[in-house]
Amino acid sequence: MPSTKIVSVATLIWLLGVAVATGQTQGGNPHTGNEAAIKAGMALFRFRCADCHGMDAKGVRGPDLTQIWASGRTDEGLFGTVRNGVSGTEMPAVDPRTSDDEVWKILAYLRTLAAPTLTDQVAGNADNGERVFRAQCAGCHRVKGRGGRLGPDLSRVGNARTRPMLVRRIRGAVEDSLSGYEPVTITTKNGQTIQGVKKNEDLTSVQIMDTRERIQGYLRSDVRNVENPTKSAMPAFGPDRLSESDLNDVLSYLSTLKGFDPSAPK
Numbered sequence: 001m002p003s004t005k006i007v008s009v010a011t012l013i014w015l016l017g018v019a020v021a022t023g024q025t026q027g028g029n030p031h032t033g034n035e036a037a038i039k040a041g042m043a044l045f046r047f048r049c050a051d052c053h054g055m056d057a058k059g060v061r062g063p064d065l066t067q068i069w070a071s072g073r074t075d076e077g078l079f080g081t082v083r084n085g086v087s088g089t090e091m092p093a094v095d096p097r098t099s100d101d102e103v104w105k106i107l108a109y110l111r112t113l114a115a116p117t118l119t120d121q122v123a124g125n126a127d128n129g130e131r132v133f134r135a136q137c138a139g140c141h142r143v144k145g146r147g148g149r150l151g152p153d154l155s156r157v158g159n160a161r162t163r164p165m166l167v168r169r170i171r172g173a174v175e176d177s178l179s180g181y182e183p184v185t186i187t188t189k190n191g192q193t194i195q196g197v198k199k200n201e202d203l204t205s206v207q208i209m210d211t212r213e214r215i216q217g218y219l220r221s222d223v224r225n226v227e228n229p230t231k232s233a234m235p236a237f238g239p240d241r242l243s244e245s246d247l248n249d250v251l252s253y254l255s256t257l258k259g260f261d262p263s264a265p266k
Contacts, residue, residue: 028075031108041109044102048095057113061090061178063160069114073159078107086259088153090179124245129253132246136237143257149213150197151234152178156259163251170247172236183233184208186218187225197233 031037046055052062059065068078082103085093094103133143140151157166177183177197184198186208196210206226207217220226242250 029079029104029108029111031104032075032111034108037105038109038112040102041105041107044098045106045109048098049106052090057110059161059165064162064165065110066113067162068159069111075107075111079103082106086156089156124248124250124252126249126252126256128246129249129251132242132250133253136242137250140234150181150209150211152181154254155257158255158257159259161254163255166251166254167247169234170237170242170250172234172238177232177234181233183229183231185225185227185229186216186223187227189222189224191224198228 031041045053045057049057049062052060053065054060057065079100081091082094083100085091134147138147140148142149142153143155161169180197180199182198184196184206186194186196186206188194194208194210194216196208196216198206198208199215200207204221205217205219207215210216218226237247
């Protein structure tokens with residue numbers, strides 16, 4: 001009997017070690033507050049993630065990661081996002097050579113950058129905001145399978161963008177474009193112009209989605225010019241086009257768009 005207990009305890013210790021090493025923990029991040037792990041996570045983040053999320057994690061092409069815990073995400077849910085990526089977005093699965101332990105270290109570092117939990121709700125009427133969005137924005141942006149495809153899908157924008165960033169985007173203060181949505185104008189040899197967003201290109205060809213949402217491919221040798229404007233294809237919605245009241249309503253609606261995350265509280 002004593003020997004059986006000894007074996008059982010040893011087995012339990014071994015199983016717990018495996019769980020920590022493979023990320024299979026039930027109590028959150030095993031590296032939270034561990035100074036050495038956080039330092040390692042910072043180096044991993046800057047090497048693997050900063051191109052999209054910025055050296056300060058406040059977003060470049062990818063979203064601001066200092067807000068992810070304030071939006072209600074959990075350590076376990078975020079681990080799954082990093083490990084597996086997000087289907088239908090630019091967020092890829094982490095390199096298979098990256099261990100689960102390294103993913104936890106990255107998240108431990110990001111936790112140190114986290115903004116305080118949001119306590120104030122965005123002022124505005126979300127129901128009216130959805131109506132305004134459908135009238136003015138859904139021609140280019142999809143939400144939960146409805147809307148256009150010329151702009152990014154916004155079904156998760158409530159988790160991905162802060163209110164100040166959304167205001168800047170909507171009012172037109174930010175002019176850059178996400179990959180796959182850069183504006184492009186093709187001029188054919190007979191002088192016809194086709195506008196759209198660029199989906200792919202190489203040295204000999206360019207693929208675009210035109211304003212009718214048709215995917216079109218062109219050989220560079222068959223067209224007169226391929227113009228790549230630097231200004232975003234998204235128009236600026238100034239106060240004359242979108243009042244402050246309607247803007248607040250739209251922001252309230254967008255803040256509810258968090259996609260599907262089984263780990264997030266309902």
